[in-house]
Structure formats: C-alpha cells, structure tokens
Amino acid sequence: xxxxxxxxxxxxxxxxxxxxxxxxxxxxxxxxxxxxxxxxxxxxxxxxxxxxxxxxxxxxxxxxxxxxxxxxxxxxxxxxxxxxxxxxxxxxxxxxxxxxxxxxxxxxxxxxxxxxxxxxxxxxxxxxxxxxxxxxxxxxxxxxxxxxxxxxxxxxxxxxxxxxxxxxxxxxxxxxxxxxxxxxxxxxxxxxxxxxxxxxxxxxxxxxxxxxxxxxxxxxxxxxxxxxxxxxxxxxxxxxxxxxxxxxxxxxxxxxxxxxxxxxxxxxxxxxxxxxxxxxxxxxxxxxxxxxxxxxxxxxxxxxxxxxxxxxxxxxxxxxxxxxxxxxxxxxxxxxxxxxxxxx
Ligand code: TXA
Ligand code: MG
Numbered sequence: 001x002x003x004x005x006x007x008x009x010x011x012x013x014x015x016x017x018x019x020x021x022x023x024x025x026x027x028x029x030x031x032x033x034x035x036x037x038x039x040x041x042x043x044x045x046x047x048x049x050x051x052x053x054x055x056x057x058x059x060x061x062x063x064x065x066x067x068x069x070x071x072x073x074x075x076x077x078x079x080x081x082x083x084x085x086x087x088x089x090x091x092x093x094x095x096x097x098x099x100x101x102x103x104x105x106x107x108x109x110x111x112x113x114x115x116x117x118x119x120x121x122x123x124x125x126x127x128x129x130x131x132x133x134x135x136x137x138x139x140x141x142x143x144x145x146x147x148x149x150x151x152x153x154x155x156x157x158x159x160x161x162x163x164x165x166x167x168x169x170x171x172x173x174x175x176x177x178x179x180x181x182x183x184x185x186x187x188x189x190x191x192x193x194x195x196x197x198x199x200x201x202x203x204x205x206x207x208x209x210x211x212x213x214x215x216x217x218x219x220x221x222x223x224x225x226x227x228x229x230x231x232x233x234x235x236x237x238x239x240x241x242x243x244x245x246x247x248x249x250x251x252x253x254x255x256x257x258x259x260x261x262x263x264x265x266x267x268x269x270x271x272x273x274x275x276x277x278x279x280x281x282x283x284x285x286x287x288x289x290x291x292x293x294x295x296x297x298x299x300x301x302x303x304x305x306x307x308x309x310x311x312x313x314x315x316x317x318x319x320x321x322x323x324x325x326x327x328x329x330x331x332x333x334x335x336x337x338x339x340x341x342x343x344x
Contacts, residue, residue: 003161005153008125008170017168018132021046026053028142028156029129030170031121033094033178033196034149034297035156036065036139037164038129047108047138053163055145060228061111062138063096063179066120067130075105075116075136083184085205092122094175094196098183098227109138111228115185125170141178148235148300148332151176155301176294177324182209183226191215192227194324196293215327218335234331235297237304239264241311241333246341248274254340255312264303266313268292278312286314289321296325300332 006013008030017027021038024046029038037053039046041064051058064075069087072079076099083097101116110116118136121127130137141149142156150156153169160167180195182202190210191199202209212226219225244251252274255265265278268286283299284291303311315329316322330337 001162001165003157003164003167005157005167005169008168013168014125014128014132017129017166018134020166021129021133021135021137024049025166026050026164027129028150028153028160028164028167029123029126029137029139030153030168030173031065031123031126031139032173033121033175034151034173035142035153035167036063036121036126036137037142037156037160038065038137038139040133041065041109041136041138042104042106043135044106044108047106050138050140051108053160054140054143056140057145057228059111060140061113061117062109062140063117063119064105064109064136064138065126065130066118066136067127069120071120071136072099072118075102075118076100077102080184082189082206086182086184086202087120089205090197090201091120092127093120094122094179095119096179096181096193096195098181098185098192100185115183117181119179123170125168129168146234146236148237148297148304149178151294151297155298158301172294172298174294175290176296176298177321177328180324181227183212190226193229194327196321196324198320199323200319215323216330218330235300235328236332237300237308237311238306239303239308239311241313241329241336243313243315243329243333243337245315245317245337245339250340251314254338259312260309262307262309264308264311266299266303266311268314268316271314286316289316289318289325292316292325293321296328 096119175196180197181193269282283295
C-alpha cells in the first residue's frame, strides 16, 4: 500500500481523509497533543484495523474524538454537570473525559468497558475531518504499541509506511504529550493520566480531584487499573532509562561517574555544556517546561536506537505540565530514579 502524506493546508486534505474514514480505512491525524491513528469509531471492523496496525492489546480502549461538545450526548449517558463545565472551559483542547457509554459505541472501541473516553481536539483540520466524515473518530496515539508517541507526520510515516493509506501533516504537535484523562463516571473525578491540561487548571473547575496511583508510580501485579493503557510498558526506547534527580551539579557528578560509551544523556538545554563528552541530547529548556513536553517524544524516538544501552534522563520538578513529563519519563524508566543528594 502506498502511504500518502497530505499537508493540512492542502484544500483536498480534509475531504480525502473523511472519505477514507467513511470507507472504514485508517488515517493518521494531527492533534495539538500527538498524532493519532484514526478510524470510524462506530464500526468494529474499522476499529479493529487500529489494533492490528499498532500491535495494541485488545483490552486497551480507544479515545473517541468528536468535533464539538454537543456530541457528548450522542455517545454518553448520565453525564454529570462537571463534564459540561470542563468541556466549556477546556474544549477544544487536550482533555479527555471518561463517561458512561451509550450502546451505539461498539465494544471494540471501549474494549468492553461500560465507559467511553471522549475528547474534542484543538486542531481545526482534524475537527473538520470528523465533521465531514459524520462519525466520531477513534484514535490512539499513532506510535507502534509500547513506543514513544508520534509528534510529527514523519514519526507516523516511520512507524506505518506502506501499511496505512493517508497521513495528514499538520506540522509538529504543539503540546507534545497526550491529553489529560479524567474519569467522571463514578463519584469524585479521578485523574487517570496527566497531560496538556494541568491538575491546577482542572481544580479551577472541579472541587475535588483524586490522583490515580498509576500517575506517579509503577503498577504492581494485582493492582486494579482504571485506564487499561496504564499497565503496559510505555513510551520506552530500546535502552534502559534512568532518571537522575537533584541539582544540576550533583546529577552531572553522578552521570560522569557512571557514563560508559554507548550511553546517552537526555537533558535540559541549559545543561548541554555539562555533558560535552556524554553525547547529550536536549529536549527543551528547563526554564520553559512547555518546550520540554513539546520535545520529549521526538527526543525519546531519536534515542530509540539499538546501539544506545542506557539513557540518563533529567526530568523537571514541580507541578503544571511538569507532572505530565514526570509521568511519561517515569513510565519510560519504569519509575527508576537516582538522587545523589539524598544518598549523601
Ligand atoms: O492526546 C491524546 O489523548 C491522543 C490523541 C491522539 O488524541 N490519544 C491517545 O490515545 O493518547 P491512547 O490510546 O494512546 O491513550 C488512551 C488512554 C489509554 O491509556 C486507555 O487505556 C485510556 O486512554 N482509556 C481509553 N478509554 C478509556 C476508558 N473508557 N476508561 C479508562 N481509560 C480509558
Ligand atoms: Mg498511546
């Protein structure tokens, strides 16, 4: 199969994509978070192609992308007031809400759950494609299962060339990490995955927010998982990732003491001069954490090379978008960290 890449600016792009979606085919779509691998979310046979293309476990449900908040009622029932308030404040945008699903949503999309995850992406061409196709688009991140997410059309091409008919190229994703997922299907809202909308922002609308354990720690065998995707190894390059915490100086001391050829350092741009002989790769500026989220997956993909044996990674501290970076790097590292300051 020939994989066509059409620019989002091409006047034919949206209609071509919508025709393929209506025909039950896969189309890779840009969003403000990461590129998604989309299909008609109401048709089992179309959705099953996503699982096949990604090598995704069948028990991991998909996010249904809608063109506007008013579509919520078509696919969900028993919608709490807070869902409308969150949609009003954050849609279109990097927020996914888990709500009780109507029967119209097939089990292939929800992986058999009674809930469905909904999101309205902040990307005009993708909302236009959803509207033109007349169906909600089920789309996971377009990466091969387990690998770092795709934040450019070229990343998608690398993973799926010859196996999907179309990629819509909307340029590099602005946010760079996936949407924030909040479960509103039972009682107190629960943060299942931190992302582009920060917990602080959510609490401007919500009175309470429970942070799911899977956000900050490695799940243990037997743990009950709310977002099935949280239990899989994720975002991981081939090499072992180790997060090095602490001050710039203590981290550099640790890394220089342990670095061997074949290792790489994933650091902040401000730190590049500290690692001249350690093949450093900067993923953004520590002083501007949104540049770190925007650059993280491209950097992890660059380091996904069989010749790299270990990656020493620096991770921003604090709240806001840094929480999403801590979660993604944490998962890539199976939450393995060292902090020289603590061991002194
Ligand atoms: O930013 C994003 O959310 C991107 C773009 C393409 O929209 N999509 C994305 O999808 O990250 P994916 O499939 O890579 O991650 C979706 C996560 C998985 O961890 C999945 O288990 C969880 O959402 N999920 C989906 N439906 C769910 C549900 N009904 N209940 C709980 N978790 C759910
Ligand atoms: Mg994903």
